[in-house]
Structure formats: C-alpha cells, structure tokens
Amino acid sequence: MPKILIVGGGYAGFYTAKKLEKWLGRNEAQVTMVDPLPYLTYQPFLPEVAAGSIEPRHAVVSHRRHLKRTRVINARVTYVNHAEKTATITPELGEPWQETYDIVVMTAGAVSRTFPIPGVADNAIGLKNIEEAIAVRDRIIKNFELAANLPEGSEEKKRLLTFVVVGGGFAGIEAFAEMRSLASSLVRQFPTISFEETHFHLIEAMGRIMPEVSLETSKWVIKSLDQRGATIHLDTQLSSAVDGRIELSTGESFEADTIVWTAGVMANPMIRNTDLPIEERGRLRANAALQIVNDEGPVADAWTAGDVAAVPDLTGAGVGGFCVPNAQHAVRQAKLLAKNITASLRGEDPKEYFHKSLGAVAGLGLYNGVYQWRKIAIKGFVAWIMHRGYHGLAIPMWERKIRVFGNWIMNFLLRRDTVQLSTRIAPRAAFEEFASRPKA
Structure with a gap:
C-alpha cells in the first residue's frame, strides 16, 4: 500500500x-x-479558555480517539x-x-511571530496553544488574589492589576476583551479591589484594529472596550518590556505583570x-x-x-x-x-481550492460580539450568540461540541469557575515540604 x-x-x-x-x-x-501533541487545539476557543468560559480539555480534540485508522506518532x-x-x-x-x-x-x-523587542522573550506569553491560555487565566486570578492583600494605591498592587495585550487583530481583540470580562467578574469577588484599580492596555502598531472588519465596525469595538475600562493604543509600538516595564513608542511607560503577545x-x-x-x-x-x-x-x-x-x-x-x-x-x-x-x-485530476469568506465573527466578552460580512455588520448580543453558535458547531467531533455547549449552559446557570490552579506547575512542592528524609 x-x-x-x-x-x-x-x-x-x-x-x-x-x-x-x-x-x-x-x-x-x-x-x-x-x-x-496528542491533540488538535481549537484555537478560536483560546480566549474563552483564558477567560474561564470553557474547560481547557474541551477546547482540544484527541487524535487517537477520533482517528481510528490513522497511525498516530x-x-x-x-x-x-x-x-x-x-x-x-x-x-x-x-x-x-x-x-x-x-x-x-x-x-x-x-507559531507566534515575535520581534526582537527587549524583554518580550523573557516576560511575555503567547496565545497559540491551550497551555498558554490556561496560564493566562491562572495568572489573572492569582494576581487578583495577591493584590487583594496589598494597600490601595501601592505600586505593586497597580502592577499586578495591569494587563497588556500586544496586537489588535482578531486574536488580540478577542483575548483582550475576554480578559477584561474575566477581570470585571473577579472584582465582585474581591471587596478590596475596585474596578478603577484594574488597567487593561492593548497596543497596536497600525492606525486601526481588526482589519478583517469595516472601519466603522472597528471603531464601534474600540468604543465598546473603552466603555468597559480598557485602553487601546493605536499607531503605537512596544519599545521594551524589560522586567515588566512597558515602554511605548509614544513615550508612555508603566509597569505590568501580564503581557500577552498576539501580534501575528x-x-x-x-x-x-x-x-x-x-x-x-x-x-x-x-x-x-x-x-x-x-x-x-x-x-x-x-x-x-x-x-x-x-x-x-x-x-x-x-x-x-x-x-x-x-x-x-x-x-x-x-x-x-x-x-x-x-x-x-486513483489516476484522477485534483480540483482547485476556491472558498469565499463566510464573514468574520468575534466574541468580545460575555454577551457582546461583532460579526461582519461584506457591508453587513451585526453588533452586541446577537453577534455574541452567532459567535458561540458558529464556533460551538465548528469544533470537530460531536462529543466535543456537546461538552462545549454544556460548559456554556453550566456557566450561565452557575457563573464561570474562577478557581486558579497555578500550583500545578510545581505539583510536588507540598509533598516535598513535609516529606520525611533519612537522617544524615
């Protein structure tokens, strides 16, 4: 054969x-x-994984479970x-x-495309795989837990509650909006943290965001995010991120503990x-x-x-x-x-690939989205329903579709799960701390 x-x-x-x-x-x-990797990652769901709206395992599809006659290595x-x-x-x-x-x-x-900007390789995190999305989610929640014990107005508290996304394409805007949505929901759980103490910055080198949609629609997205307490820096480049100190081409600078890179x-x-x-x-x-x-x-x-x-x-x-x-x-x-x-x-001729775009749809956090097809633009709640409907059905295999829709239904009834598991990075730490060792 x-x-x-x-x-x-x-x-x-x-x-x-x-x-x-x-x-x-x-x-x-x-x-x-x-x-x-033993699985396919459904990347359109990574922003929702980062926001705690989808269980991470449900955003990936097992190779071996669904490829019955393929030899998987x-x-x-x-x-x-x-x-x-x-x-x-x-x-x-x-x-x-x-x-x-x-x-x-x-x-x-x-893979993520980066530029030789000082500090990016050492401090930023991408959003191309499921592990990165989990890490972003845990970082946001962990930072809230740490900041809750710090005095109001302290520099360290401000740093912990400052989040930066680099890149204003679809991936960047969706990640930015979902992260903002998660932070807004966390504020209600931490009495010592006010909404005004959380800071979200998106850095985009071009003069607009989301080139896949019309200019009018992109302006609406900017206005929507601005009303939710987010700042978008257009015509701005990241000059440095050494030790988490963000320096922009405009001369502005500030400290940030979380830097997410989605610029291409x-x-x-x-x-x-x-x-x-x-x-x-x-x-x-x-x-x-x-x-x-x-x-x-x-x-x-x-x-x-x-x-x-x-x-x-x-x-x-x-x-x-x-x-x-x-x-x-x-x-x-x-x-x-x-x-x-x-x-x-079988000795037959191949056919050429031809596909007209079905439009672009993006989720902008809970109950908010945008859809663009040619000159038709749908915004807000209806577009959010379209976003979830399309991607919920687009993820491969019915068992995964059912799990994802189940996530959304449970979150609607019980709210999203905001437990972080950052200790998973060092799972033996607690055991090692108390384990008995032979005497010298």
Whole structure:
C-alpha cells in the first residue's frame, strides 16, 4: 500500500487524516500522522479558555480517539528529505529514526511571530496553544488574589492589576476583551479591589484594529472596550518590556505583570529543514490544487494546506493574492486535500481550492460580539450568540461540541469557575515540604 505521511496534527493535518479515512478504502493507503501533541487545539476557543468560559480539555480534540485508522506518532519531524522520500522522526524519549513514505502532506501549522523587542522573550506569553491560555487565566486570578492583600494605591498592587495585550487583530481583540470580562467578574469577588484599580492596555502598531472588519465596525469595538475600562493604543509600538516595564513608542511607560503577545503568526520554522520549495515569507510554495510547487511545476507526491502553505486565493480577496492563515481556510483546504490525494491515487485530476469568506465573527466578552460580512455588520448580543453558535458547531467531533455547549449552559446557570490552579506547575512542592528524609 502507498504510505502517506502527514506532518502536523492541527486543523489541516487532523481533517486531512479524518477525510482520508472516509474517502480511502482500507487497502488503498496507510496513513501516518506525526505531531508532538496528542491533540488538535481549537484555537478560536483560546480566549474563552483564558477567560474561564470553557474547560481547557474541551477546547482540544484527541487524535487517537477520533482517528481510528490513522497511525498516530507523538514526536517531532526534524527533517524531510523528499528527494529520497524519508523523514527523520525525533521522539521526546528514545532515538530518532527514519520514516519512509510515498506521499508527504505538510500541515505543520504556524507559531507566534515575535520581534526582537527587549524583554518580550523573557516576560511575555503567547496565545497559540491551550497551555498558554490556561496560564493566562491562572495568572489573572492569582494576581487578583495577591493584590487583594496589598494597600490601595501601592505600586505593586497597580502592577499586578495591569494587563497588556500586544496586537489588535482578531486574536488580540478577542483575548483582550475576554480578559477584561474575566477581570470585571473577579472584582465582585474581591471587596478590596475596585474596578478603577484594574488597567487593561492593548497596543497596536497600525492606525486601526481588526482589519478583517469595516472601519466603522472597528471603531464601534474600540468604543465598546473603552466603555468597559480598557485602553487601546493605536499607531503605537512596544519599545521594551524589560522586567515588566512597558515602554511605548509614544513615550508612555508603566509597569505590568501580564503581557500577552498576539501580534501575528508565521509558518512553522520546521519546514526550513526540508528540501521542499519555500517562498519569501517562509511558507511552502503551493498551487490552488494544494500541491507543493517549484519553478517547473508541481512536486510529485508532495501536498500542503493550512497556515504553513502559501495557497493562492482564487477569489481575489486574499492578502497578497494568498489565503489568509485562519481556521476557515485550513479546515476547507484539508477536506479538499484529502479528496485530491484520493483522486491522484486513483489516476484522477485534483480540483482547485476556491472558498469565499463566510464573514468574520468575534466574541468580545460575555454577551457582546461583532460579526461582519461584506457591508453587513451585526453588533452586541446577537453577534455574541452567532459567535458561540458558529464556533460551538465548528469544533470537530460531536462529543466535543456537546461538552462545549454544556460548559456554556453550566456557566450561565452557575457563573464561570474562577478557581486558579497555578500550583500545578510545581505539583510536588507540598509533598516535598513535609516529606520525611533519612537522617544524615
């Protein structure tokens, strides 16, 4: 049987494997998927995980539970030699080995893109994976617990209750709004902390936020956040974050204990460890049929999809002529990719990817959202319902959809859970403190 190797288990990798199981017969091909993590992270839910609105485990989808006929390997692909059709698999424990294949599918996804700003690498945290979202949630709640015991007006209290998000795209605005929503609910639980003592700053280098929506809609979002006590700095760059001291290009500076970085993504750097063609932005070169291409045309038996691929947007709406890196494209590309691989194995021609955007929808904290499709804009509670409805149904697998909707129903009835578990980082600390040791 032909061996199909899928590199990466995010949206594109998971859906490609899932649909190959559907379209291919049991004896048509052997599918292997390699990813360091045992699950897919549904990234649109990360802001709600950070706000305590969704149980973290319910925002991820197990590979092994839902891929019944795919061989799943939890390890890193550290090199792909397509000329010889081998991949180097490096597990966390054990020796690396060479995996042979007949067809390779590159779906390694994207990672946070940062700039060499002093202090960012040491003090900031991204919001690309579930662990980061949990850490942001625990940090906010822990900071409230610490600040509650400090005198009003103290510098340390102000620092603990100052939160910064860098990046005003959809991911940044959703994270910013959800964090503000969580903090507003926490104020009611801490009598020694007033709403005015909490400070939220969003830093955006451009002159507007959320370029996916109209300028009028983006201004409405800014006004909504401003009414909720949040500050948005437009046309402003972060100059330094050394030791948590925020210095802006405008000359303003202040102390902050929590810095969340959402200012863009880039293709997973692992694709540089391949002999496959890469374009100037570091993505794999691809055609609309999702084949990896070089100057001569399609590279035989090499396919790609998702954030790691520079796929032409045939609708003409893409940035620079390419599909933007989002879940809408990754999921739909993966489904077509599985069909195209199946067609190629059966001697048929692949089809080209064409998808018109369904619009953009964002949650802005409890009971507030925004939706934009062309010139149509819906704001407030209705858009929030649309946001939850769309993403609640979009997360893969019905067992996950049911868990997520269950979270929302329970939170509506009982309010969100605001218990932080930051001690999980050092789970043996309490045991070690009181454990008896042999006498010297």
